[in-house]
């Protein structure tokens with residue numbers, strides 16, 4: 001059950017992404033020229049999308065993926081190209097319309113089912129993987145944790161998401177309000193600390209069966225965001241609707257416990273003891289969930 005603050009924020013985001021900033025988002029997510037500041041955001045978002053995609057299987061044939069807050073659908077397209085059955089949902093009908101207009105031909109078995117609505121809608125069903133790229137960054141830590149719990153309860157593989165790390169620089173940049181001009185500035189992003197997020201996540205029972213396996217920061221000019229990968233380590237008790245999804249191996253070292261004090265306020269890549277056994281790393285040295 002989502003909270004009143006989640007519902008209120010979703011309403012503000014609907015207005016923002018469906019009306020106020022449609023032009024800005026349409027442009028930012030296209031190849032059209034943008035200002036130098038926005039070019040750094042675009043480059044950062046491209047790098048972030050690549051990171052998230054690198055944590056998904058190379059072959060997603062037969063796998064269901066939820067692109068939660070899909071915007072104009074760039075990540076959905078890449079997942080469908082890998083063969084995934086994508087449900088791409090966003091609260092903005094205008095952005096969903098744009099995503100449909102931009103949809104290229106997808107060769108192979110992959111397909112995208114575009115929906116307008118709330119990413120937490122139970123009618124969407126179960127998934128092998130869920131990705132929420134920059135869609136939870138506007139919600140408070142408690143609402144992020146709750147949303148992850150709701151999504152996690154319906155996920156058999158991994159939940160990948162991004163958060164805005166609370167850093168002095170980001171706080172300053174937000175204060176300066178330089179992401180967008182006043183007319184189409186976003187409802188504020190809510191930066192969170194790793195410790196605070198882990199604490200809230202550890203009190204969500206539905207996340208008990210998940211391990212925080214890796215995180216990665218993308219910092220590109222005016223774009224600063226952390227990707228986090230949660231992977232299911234315990235079987236779901238109900239019958240598995242996707243028998244082809246292999247059971248995850250590895251220990252529970254990364255189970256969602258509050259962060260050790262040394263990690264307070266830090267979103268650097270997870271230390272070795274928080275990664276699952278047998279996982280290779282991102283960036284050549286840290287892991288990829290394959």
Ligand SMILES: C[S@@+](CC[C@H](N)C(=O)[O-])C[C@H]1O[C@@H](n2cnc3c(N)ncnc32)[C@H](O)[C@@H]1O
Pocket residue numbers: 010013014017029068069070071072073074089090091092095117118119120132133134135
């Ligand atoms: C910053 S945009 C990111 C879009 C896309 N994930 C990307 O990276 O290009 C955030 C998106 O999340 C959507 N969103 C926010 N809250 C949502 C919710 N509760 N359910 C569905 N979509 C939501 C917004 O409408 C917006 O399109």
